[in-house]
Amino acid sequence: DAKTTQPTSMDCAEGRAANLPCNHSTISGNEYVYWYRQIHSQGPQYIIHGLKNNETNEMASLIITEDRKSSTLILPHATLRDTAVYYCIVSVWAGTASKLTFGTGTRLQVTL
Amino acid sequence: EPEVTQTPSHQVTQMGQEVILRCVPISNHLYFYWYRQILGQKVEFLVSFYNNEISEKSEIFDDQFSVERPDGSNFTLKIRSTKLEDSAMYFCASSDLSWGPTNNEQFFGPGTRLTVL
Numbered sequence: 001d002a003k004t005t006q007p008t009s010m011d012c013a014e015g016r017a018a019n020l021p022c023n024h025s026t027i028s029g030n031e032y033v034y035w036y037r038q039i040h041s042q043g044p045q046y047i048i049h050g051l052k053n054n055e056t057n058e059m060a061s062l063i064i065t066e067d068r069k070s071s072t073l074i075l076p077h078a079t080l081r082d083t084a085v086y087y088c089i090v091s092v093w094a095g096t097a098s099k100l101t102f103g104t105g106t107r108l109q110v111t112l
Numbered sequence: 113e114p115e116v117t118q119t120p121s122h123q124v125t126q127m128g129q130e131v132i133l134r135c136v137p138i139s140n141h142l143y144f145y146w147y148r149q150i151l152g153q154k155v156e157f158l159v160s161f162y163n164n165e166i167s168e169k170s171e172i173f174d175d176q177f178s179v180e181r182p183d184g185s186n187f188t189l190k191i192r193s194t195k196l197e198d199s200a201m202y203f204c205a206s207s208d209l210s211w212g213p214t215n216n217e218q219f220f221g222p223g224t225r226l227t228v229l
Contacts, residue, residue: 034217038155041149041201041223042222042223043116043203043205043220043221043222043223044155044203044218044220045220046217046218046219049217087155098160099145099157099160099168099170100147100155100157100218101157102147102154102155102156102157103154104154
């Protein structure tokens, strides 16, 4: 699986958009970009995924650059409950169970 | 909303003892996983399981570890002889890939904190 690079930490004011970048310059054509988050010591939680196109769901939007070498997770209106570590993961589906390889992620602190 | 459950939430054991961590995956899921997270460190993959056999395992998952799906609902991780360095949070996850490769969403349980003394 391709390696990802994320900033160690970011701050965001409550109510503002949080834009979390991820670099995955060695991504291959069949690898998807996944975003998970981990609130305190809870189990990681899936947020969104994409291959080439931008994606949006009720939690967030995912913007993938045309060359697929980087992406941005957007939380449109961050709240205090969005304070967490956010992981950008690149993974290929191998036709069976696919492991997730977690990095150190970005620690997002949402403040009043 | 369906969820993955894990028991116990906290397990304390003596070094050298056997422990079994239990998980109940989401009922229609077919793929099961164990991960662990040592305090302050990354979440690490241990093993994946499908169709009653191991699909993949990491270097961490040595002969001291085993997994089993003893019935239609439980998925267990056994550590035969615990070491101090096995102290960690252990997360179970499950996923349903029956509809193709476009989604590898894994649903994680709340974790079991294992403390080895």
